Amino acid sequence: SLTKAYAATPTNLKIIDLYVVFAVATALVQVVYMGIVGSFPFNSFLSGVLSCIGTAVLGVCLRIQVNKDNKEFKDLPPERAFADFVLCNLVLHLVIMNFLG
């Protein structure tokens, strides 16, 4: 079954999954808030949601690259993937902070 198969995944992948879930949940909270109070500083809303979605996407990319079962990225050292993850996140958050207003 799904839960049993998922328990078998390596821990580092589970950490990344948890991170992605956390990011998407934060985005959902922001969308609900906007649904309640209206979208007045729309750039702030976009910035917040986009930061969550962006970092979730980067997390997914990291997971793909780090996964040992993935033949396509066999020769890519996971540390290199992690360095890319950190760098891209820093650039994303700079743009987000600028757009936040």
Next chain:
Amino acid sequence: AHLNLTSQVFLKLKHESKVEHLFVVPGSARQFKIVLDFLGLVEKFYYLSGTYDLELSVGDASMENSFLRALGQLELDLPEAPEKAPRPPAQAVDPLAKFRPQKEIEHIFRVPEKRPLQEVSLAFTGLTLLPFIGFLIGLMRLGVNLKNFPSLPGPAAFASLFHAGIAAVLLLYVLFWVKLDLFTTLKYLSFLGVFLVFVGHRTLSHLSNTTAKQKTA
């Protein structure tokens, strides 16, 4: 005076409210005659009663002395206008009027947007932090540990500097949001970025070497 057939003769009636009516006077070479039946023309005159100035205009391309002569005034007492009578057309405004002092305009500042109550905002700020707490709890349950942190002093220092560097960049972003402008931020970011690249490279290559050694050993 002899008048050619090509001559143009107009009779102009001008009301005191500046509404004008022109009538072409038909005629032959000898005589120009016009009969105005005011009762039939009541609607054309827009039912305006009052004083009308009478003017006669005679002109032609071949005439040297075309003229506009005032003939006098006429009092017209027209019946009352019914409901559906046409209104007289709006008369031309004094063209210099736009250069005289105009009506004063009151400036209305833009009404600010409605903001939510502060309690609602604070509640949702707390709600936004909830997933982060969930993340930390999940990490603890997964058994996240620092076992792979280098024990030798050299690599350990670099590893600590790596984490400190990332924290410094995030702190810089917070400062950017609160206080700094983009140019200052980019300047500091370039310093921190160079530092971070150097330190990160050292740390991560050390890490990959140790994992490679663990695999082969």
